[in-house]
Amino acid sequence: xxxxxxxxxxxxxxxxxxxxxxxxxxxxxxxxxxxxxxxxxxxxxxxxxxxxxxxxxxxxxxxxxxxxxxxxxxxxxxxxxxxxxxxxxxxxxxxxxxxxxxxxxxxxxxxxxxxxxxxxxxxxxxxxxxxxxxxxxxxxxxxxxxxxxxxxxxxxxxxxxxxxxxxxxxxxxxxxxxxxxxxxxxxxxxxxxxxxxxxxx
Numbered sequence: 001x002x003x004x005x006x007x008x009x010x011x012x013x014x015x016x017x018x019x020x021x022x023x024x025x026x027x028x029x030x031x032x033x034x035x036x037x038x039x040x041x042x043x044x045x046x047x048x049x050x051x052x053x054x055x056x057x058x059x060x061x062x063x064x065x066x067x068x069x070x071x072x073x074x075x076x077x078x079x080x081x082x083x084x085x086x087x088x089x090x091x092x093x094x095x096x097x098x099x100x101x102x103x104x105x106x107x108x109x110x111x112x113x114x115x116x117x118x119x120x121x122x123x124x125x126x127x128x129x130x131x132x133x134x135x136x137x138x139x140x141x142x143x144x145x146x147x148x149x150x151x152x153x154x155x156x157x158x159x160x161x162x163x164x165x166x167x168x169x170x171x172x173x174x175x176x177x178x179x180x181x182x183x184x185x186x187x188x189x190x191x192x193x194x195x196x197x198x199x200x201x
Contacts, residue, residue, distance in 0.1 A: 012044025
């Protein structure tokens with residue numbers, strides 16, 4: 001069983017997509033062991049609670065240094081024997097040291113077709129604003145492994161979404177989430193879980 005920790009900073013819609021996929025048996029051989037929020041009172045913690053998943057707040061500003069913050073985060077993940085860390089709208093940057101400590105164990109969903117509109121400064125609505133400014137006809141989402149380069153890790157899955165006339169960044173963000181992110185993030189987790197299951201049998 002692949003033990004997952006989902007790291008969140010907001011409402012947790014991607015978290016909900018993973019929960020639904022597991023509960024509906026769309027993906028197997030995996031379990032969300034823990035949801036870690038970067039700040040208190042985010043709705044993602046409520047989602048976790050509603051599905052009897054342990055929730056924990058680890059807030060960067062509560063620590064004297066980024067190093068100390070990541071040390072506590074790493075200890076929490078290791079104590080829970082986490083196999084896969086999923087960044088689902090997690091807005092805190094993780095250091096190169098942290099990422100190397102969990103090499104090939106961290107995945108992220110990014111709201112564009114990497115290598116387009118990715119890297120430093122491209123997050124949230126900024127990605128969709130850039131796509132609309134460029135006038136692209138197709139955008140989408142990418143699930144990738146996390147390495148020391150922002151959005152630079154190996155791509156696992158991608159899905160395209162058409163840009164429509166009259167799109168605003170908000171409309172495009174919603175469509176990319178609904179049509180791409182909520183589909184490929186659970187699927188990517190399922191693929192990793194199946195691979196682990198096959199390797200162990």
